[in-house]
Amino acid sequence: MFIPQPLRTAWAKLAEPTLVRRSVVSVVLAFVLVWAVLLGYLFITYKQTIANEPGLQKYGDAVLASLANVSDPALAAAALASTDSWTNIRRRQIGVMPGTSLYQLADARGEPIYASPGWQTLPTRAHDGTITETLVSGQVHRIYAGHKARWVLTIADPKRSDAAFLSRNARSLVPYLLLAAPFVLIPVWLSVRNGLKPLQQLARRIAQRNTDDLQPVGFNARHRELKPLEQSLDTLLARMRQKVERERAFVQDAAHEIRTPLAVITAQAHVMARSQSEDERTQAQAHLEQAIARTSHLAQQLLDLAALDEAQRPAPRDLDVAQWLRAALAQAAPQAMAQQIELSLDAPDTLPARLDLPALESIVHNLIDNAVRYATAGGNVAVALRHDGALLHLVVQDDGPGIPVTERSRVFERFYRGVGHAANGSGLGLAIVRQAVRRMGGQVQVGEGLNGQGVGFFVSIPLPRSA
Template structure:
């Protein structure tokens, strides 16, 4: 229970901040009172006020004995009042003399003040605030024990503290109510999120955010839920389509394996073995592409590495050279000698490898595939063009969809290569465009171009 109350909460933080503001305000009042007291003591101290009042009362009296008795009566009354106040450090002293300097009344110790007006003197080893006023009849002198700054500060703090303690409960209750009601929309928001968790639902929050402070938070959560819904829908479609695509080659594998076992002669066995090998290769290729796509869909951050893009393209073409020669396809590279960049090498490899595989798959014997590399004002551009059948303009917006395959040809494929290219381009912070390729009499060809950002340029 103790640890629970020690946990940080927004309510405690807000109340603490407001109480701190309350304390700072109290300190400000205390400082202001202290400055006012010091200003009053410097300009119009209490001893001078008493002196003026007493002098005014004595001015109308001619009899010396009566003046002394009046002063004594007033002094006794004032000192009785002072005894009831803990602030005062001692009695008020007074001394009255006539015009000739004869002392008519005096308390002990005597007050030795030379100049009229307010002053500060040591009397019997103690500091007093003094006041002297001379008139044609009387000379009045008063002395009040001086208060130290610490005493004044302590008295002012005590008086202010009593007032604040009395007002604190009256302030704390509306303060707690204000904080509690002010955070109520946030608690409703938390309950709504908890309901979504219990229902395993990614529906919009459907919360009325009337307060400007909570509206950005609600919008951010709704945007996050929208992305999660899209991601989940994409994953479900991917799993469904992947299962459908894997079903066909696996069925072929099972069929050809059965035919291979049941074959009666060598020719039948060779035919079944070849078909089985082709189905296994297609299944392996599809599995590899699915793994590549899953790896690119991972949310882990890209890891840029320094490399020479021109040499990188040359190495990928060298890897495809044997397969291209076997089909009579010419490979070409149009690139500068060097182009240093800093990119995610794995994502770049996925882009170029799948574009080359796609081009070699659709280009017929005697065809041509060209890789080009140039530095545009907005950054490096990597192009892969061929002189194959090309892609119809109406189909070009669909080519990067998963498992989409055009219907105008009979080339076998998985429909994942260009989807991998699009996802890898996102990881590179780039974009991919598709257009016409290397034209020839029987087709327009296709050209895919990767537009890398200018920030990708770097020193290998």
């Protein structure tokens, strides 16, 4: 079946959820709930009235009282026949009660003097002054029996079923609710529509902003409900602004840092291509290899830092941190031995935990690499691992030249290398450590090294409860 595009568009727009429609539907559902509660209240009241104050009992007593002064049986029969006819006519006119009421009047000796047309002998006789129920002509009737000095009156009144009561009263409540609905729905619709106007104004202001504009919204919301939204937007924009500025500075610093080794590579390649001296070419090749290694190391650290900055994190892995740390130190041992640096480890035999392994690798490798790189020949690098149930503690200390106290607050900045160091570096190692620790929800601090010399890095990482 072909449906024109304008019709499909109009239908899609109509079917789109809106807050106004949702509020109106909520009010309609509230009306339905009110209707159901009122119907239930009427039904409970009806059942209590029948049980506690039976109207048939009062009616029968009133009819008997009206016949109390009539001594002639013919007059009593005529009076009851008139009552029978009048009540059933009104019964049919009102249309609330089902069927036809039946009457029987007898004298004090029990001789019948009047019976309604269609009266038949009741299966059971009701006791005087009580209301009983019995089946008459296939329908449940409520039976009244009472007597005075002269007359005995029996009334069989068809009982209205609960379903009939609920059906009639459910229909009777609908007009009242329909009459009240416009006076409730229209104000609700108008209030919701007008209440959403400030939100629509805020949306239009955001939509009109330039894509590069990360300044505060500046909406100055007057409504209390909109202030948290405006504050959240301003906070989000501030974070995005800081992130963009940080990334811009990072790109600029990375370009500046990578420019130096690239310039060295270019110069040394030029020397190797033009120089006639074998010694110069050999020296240029050595410098070229150093520059390439430095560039490769810088590129790898940039990739590591970018990976740690990503919002998506890998799933934690179960591992034995102590055994893994021993393997990491074994990888660093050749470099330490080449520089005559002694590596030591203080850790338990096993330490199972569930951790972010890539982040842990970044922390351990960079801290050990920094300690070995900047330590003096014949020095010591001590690594310690322990846990106290809730936290995993990693400590890397050395007895090298250390870091001045005035510079310790800046060592985690990107591309900051400090002064007075002979070793080459990119200035990204500790920045990677801090970012990895943050991703794991931990903390890293700079402290004293071994024997009052060097520097130490103290890492605390929270452990999952399952570990």
